[in-house]
Amino acid sequence: MPEGAKAQRVYLSLREDISNGVYTLGQNLPGEVKLASVFEVSRVTVRRALHALCADGLVERRAGSGNVVCNSPSLNAPVAMNFNTLxxxxxxxxxxxxxxxxxxxxxxxxxxxxxxxxxxxxxxxxxxxxxxxxxxxxxxxxxxxxxxxxxxxxxxxxxxxxxxxxxxxxxxxxxxxxxxxxxxxxxxxxxxxxxxxxxxxxxxxxxxxxxxxxxxxxxxxxxxxxxxxxxxxxxxxxxxxxxxxxxxxxxxxxxxxxxxxxxx
Amino acid sequence: MPEGAKAQRVYLSLREDISNGVYTLGQNLPGEVKLASVFEVSRVTVRRALHALCADGLVERRAGSGNVVCNSPSLNAPVAMNFNTLxxxxxxxxxxxxxxxxxxxxxxxxxxxxxxxxxxxxxxxxxxxxxxxxxxxxxxxxxxxxxxxxxxxxxxxxxxxxxxxxxxxxxxxxxxxxxxxxxxxxxxxxxxxxxxxxxxxxxxxxxxxxxxxxxxxxxxxxxxxxxxxxxxxxxxxxxxxxxxxxxxxxxxxxxxxxxxxxxx
DNA sequence: CGCACTTGTATGGTTTGTAATACCGGTTTA
DNA sequence: TAAACCGGTATTACAAACCATACAAGTGCG
CATH class of the missing domain: 3.40.1410.10 (Chorismate lyase-like)
Known part of the structure; x- marks a missing residue:
């Protein structure tokens, strides 16, 4: 069985973290090499994921400086249905x-x-x-x-x-x-x-x-x-x-x- | 961005259908060529998915006859903690x-x-x-x-x-x-x-x-x-x-x- | 400036997934 | 029995995804 695209997994995982507040809006995100070692993939793969996040408008890529979070999806989301007794x-x-x-x-x-x-x-x-x-x-x-x-x-x-x-x-x-x-x-x-x-x-x-x-x-x-x-x-x-x-x-x-x- | 393994998609899709009752336990499942055309993939890809389903014990493969559903997932799940008021x-x-x-x-x-x-x-x-x-x-x-x-x-x-x-x-x-x-x-x-x-x-x-x-x-x-x-x-x-x-x-x-x- | 760090870019090679095709053998049914 | 279908196997070929590496270029700081 195929393993399922790795770049996509990195992308989804990072997106989760951003919307969950692990990475806040300021200047954050670990470097590409750091991410690559954490996810145990190559740097090229991490970059694919970051590019996708950038295309979504979630992060801004700055050469030499790093990647900054510039928006949060679920923050302004039309959240949520809520119920107590369901x-x-x-x-x-x-x-x-x-x-x-x-x-x-x-x-x-x-x-x-x-x-x-x-x-x-x-x-x-x-x-x-x-x-x-x-x-x-x-x-x-x-x-x-x-x-x-x-x-x-x-x-x-x-x-x-x-x-x-x-x-x-x-x-x-x-x-x-x-x-x-x-x-x-x-x-x-x-x-x-x-x-x-x-x-x-x-x-x-x-x-x-x-x-x-x-x-x-x-x-x-x-x-x-x-x-x-x-x-x-x-x-x-x-x-x-x-x-x-x-x-x-x-x-x-x-x-x-x-x-x-x-x-x- | 990568598209995500096709064989896995076929596998998941079929598994869903089986557990949702689209295909019941009797003698069913369309033929491999039929599935290949429905999912718009090659027959090899379908076969990979079917092999995985077979390994999970969900379908039984019979040469000349077809694929029959022989189990439903989530049955033998090793469940679970349970609580009401949490x-x-x-x-x-x-x-x-x-x-x-x-x-x-x-x-x-x-x-x-x-x-x-x-x-x-x-x-x-x-x-x-x-x-x-x-x-x-x-x-x-x-x-x-x-x-x-x-x-x-x-x-x-x-x-x-x-x-x-x-x-x-x-x-x-x-x-x-x-x-x-x-x-x-x-x-x-x-x-x-x-x-x-x-x-x-x-x-x-x-x-x-x-x-x-x-x-x-x-x-x-x-x-x-x-x-x-x-x-x-x-x-x-x-x-x-x-x-x-x-x-x-x-x-x-x-x-x-x-x-x-x-x-x- | 120069150092340390970052992203950007380019190259080459390996692995993996997928496709297309052909052929074999078993099963069913007319 | 023979035709029609089915899955099982194998081959070849191609493309996508991935990896490793090296180097260029931008940024921030002492």
């Missing part, structure tokens, strides 16, 4: 953002999904892939799996305009519980294309299983988010006495105050 | 895992951290970098920033053995609130080395600001987690009536039951 804000977002339906089929679900939802292997599910945009910028790539019996109660058109929760609850499903798991993955070509990022970028990954009051799975979500446009924020309060102190999530509908405290 | 389980983990102190200095904090903690730019903070391992596998890379006045109440040795929360509360600090932000980043050379992953791998990223009862920042955490060994899990319950339904986090100390439902 779901409610997603529902609210449904009104402020646009969605695009990429694919829509009925098929049997992958085993691990069928198993998690409590379906027999081979049961048909509706598989829909959507992309959500804010200000014409795609920030999330969602693939949902819904048992066919439930899914037939709404149309392909509904899906493009209305959040799935609303559709499900309108269909008479009583949503009771959800369990979700957050992780990170690399952008595969298809989602990279849909999210308008480079292949190999880091993406926030979310898997969610939604169950009704009878414990049957009604939705399984596989989501990918652009980390520069989307973060999962939450605030916790320390409660309890003495040796029995523990953390409790703060239920904050209006979390505007938190946005500034922990940037991203 | 903090308590971290404290529990402190006893089951080992930690290694990589660096320990007093220095001025980066601008954006000083600002978030409400410090004057230039105020010295203790900067400690630790790696946590489970079964000798490093899974998290933590960098903590603590104001020097507070940090002097415990020793460098304490830090390697005891969770920071315990140390802080033992020092008389009244921890009141925390706000955190979850995202994804690429592995930079230094953390990649510490976490034993390739440079450019995807990592789960967590930033956390902890404040005391007077609203002063007492700890700022920058954490990186290996997505294959660590996920953030949580369960939510749907409560409320009719139009006022919303999600509420389930406070689950014992979340063993959730582990199986949403794998990773």
């Amino acid at each position: 779901m409610p804000q997603v529902a609210e977002m449904g009104r402020n953002t646009t969605a695009k339906l990429l694919s829509f089929t009925y098929n049997k679900a992958p085993d691990y999904i069928a198993q998690a939802m409590g379906l027999a292997t081979g049961d048909p599910v509706q598989i829909a892939t959507r992309v959500r945009l804010t200000d014409d910028q795609p920030f999330s790539h969602l693939t949902t799996y819904v048992p066919q019996a439930i899914a037939t109660s709404y149309s392909e058109n509904d899906l493009a305009n209305t959040p799935l929760f609303t559709l499900l609850e309108r269909s008479g499903v009583t949503i009771a519980q959800a369990s979700q798991s957050v992780s990170a993955t690399l952008a595969s070509p298809s989602v990279a294309d849909a999210l308008d990022v480079q292949v190999g970028s880091a993406l926030l990954s979310l898997q969610r299983l939604v169950c009704d009051d009878k414990g049957r799975g009604v939705e399984y979500l596989v989501a990918r988010y652009r980390p520069d446009l989307f973060t999962i924020d939450m605030t916790l309060a320390r409660v309890g006495e003495e040796s029995n102190r523990y953390w409790e999530p703060t239920i904050a509908r209006d979390t505007a105050a938190n946005k500034k405290s922990v940037s991203a | 903090m308590p389980q971290v404290a529990e983990m402190g006893r089951n895992t080992t930690a290694k102190l990589l660096s320990f200095t007093y220095n001025k904090a980066p601008d954006y951290i000083a600002q978030a903690m409400g410090l004057a730019t230039g105020d010295p903070v203790q900067i400690a970098t630790r790696v946590r391992l489970t079964d000798d596998q490093p899974f998290s890379h933590l960098t903590t920033y603590v104001p020097q006045a507070i940090a002097t109440s415990y020793s460098e040795n304490d830090l390697a053995n005891t969770p920071l929360f315990t140390l802080l509360e033992r020092s008389g600090v009244t921890i009141a609130q925390a706000s955190q932000s979850v995202s994804a980043t690429l592995a930079s050379p230094s953390v990649a080395d510490a976490l034993d992953v390739q440079v450019g791998s995807a990592l789960l990223s967590l930033q956390r600001l902890v404040c005391d009862d007077k609203g002063r920042g007492v700890e700022y955490l920058v954490a990186r987690y290996r997505p294959d060994l660590f996920t953030i899990d949580m369960t939510l319950a749907r409560v409320g009536e009719e139009s006022n339904r919303y999600w509420e986090p389930t406070i689950a100390r014992d979340t063993a039951a959730n582990k199986k439902s949403v794998s990773a």
Whole structure:
């Protein structure tokens, strides 16, 4: 298997560091030879990455002096969706953002999904892939799996305009519980294309299983988010006495105050 | 800029499709020539990708017959730490895992951290970098920033053995609130080395600001987690009536039951 | 100035990924 | 059985990416 372009890895890594505040706007960045030894590549490769950063307007190259950071991408970014209990804000977002339906089929679900939802292997599910945009910028790539019996109660058109929760609850499903798991993955070509990022970028990954009051799975979500446009924020309060102190999530509908405290 | 290995793109794309249910377990996958034309690469390139998939145990290659899907990824994942309210389980983990102190200095904090903690730019903070391992596998890379006045109440040795929360509360600090932000980043050379992953791998990223009862920042955490060994899990319950339904986090100390439902 | 450091440029050679083509052998189906 | 498809293998060729090196030129500082 090919190793994957090294120059691109250097480029992405440096871009990360800049947007994460490792290198601030003043006069910084290690020298080319230093970077080359850190990344264990040749200086030519480092230069390719630096040229790309320069073309992006992130660094300015000064012969004899060094490379200075002259802009930060995510600083003035239209950041971010934020949520505490995750779901409610997603529902609210449904009104402020646009969605695009990429694919829509009925098929049997992958085993691990069928198993998690409590379906027999081979049961048909509706598989829909959507992309959500804010200000014409795609920030999330969602693939949902819904048992066919439930899914037939709404149309392909509904899906493009209305959040799935609303559709499900309108269909008479009583949503009771959800369990979700957050992780990170690399952008595969298809989602990279849909999210308008480079292949190999880091993406926030979310898997969610939604169950009704009878414990049957009604939705399984596989989501990918652009980390520069989307973060999962939450605030916790320390409660309890003495040796029995523990953390409790703060239920904050209006979390505007938190946005500034922990940037991203 | 290099384009990034084609064979790898085909590999990732196919893997995505398999795990997303586009190709199910039966007898499928288009022929090699068909795939080559779809991806607009040569047949040799497709074959490389298929060989890699075969080595992963995802497809079985049958001469004369075709390629059949024989497994789905993420099934046998060696998952994972899991937590709901994040903090308590971290404290529990402190006893089951080992930690290694990589660096320990007093220095001025980066601008954006000083600002978030409400410090004057230039105020010295203790900067400690630790790696946590489970079964000798490093899974998290933590960098903590603590104001020097507070940090002097415990020793460098304490830090390697005891969770920071315990140390802080033992020092008389009244921890009141925390706000955190979850995202994804690429592995930079230094953390990649510490976490034993390739440079450019995807990592789960967590930033956390902890404040005391007077609203002063007492700890700022920058954490990186290996997505294959660590996920953030949580369960939510749907409560409320009719139009006022919303999600509420389930406070689950014992979340063993959730582990199986949403794998990773 | 002169030294130490930086980026800019040029050269040559090696490695790697990719393409195009041809041929062999197994599988399926008419 | 024979034709049509499939994957397995091999060859040749080309281009891109990468590396190592050396040297020129710009900058900052004592």
